[in-house]
Amino acid sequence: MEELIWYRILDNVDGQMLRAQVFGGWLVRHRNGSGLAFVSDPHLRWDVATRPVFIPEPPRVVVPPVTTDD
16 A cells, blocks of 8 residues: 655635545545545546645654573
């Protein structure tokens, strides 16, 4: 399963709407997570100015190998 790539839709009132391409159309959501909608667009013709949203990766924890002092 691939991770969704979200793009901020630049042409909206508060600039907080995001979209991600999925099979058969787009998922659209508000940045604060208050709603999610599917927009049917089988040919992906919804032309709107967008910008990729940078979502930082969670911090990685490196655990040192266990050593035994015999």
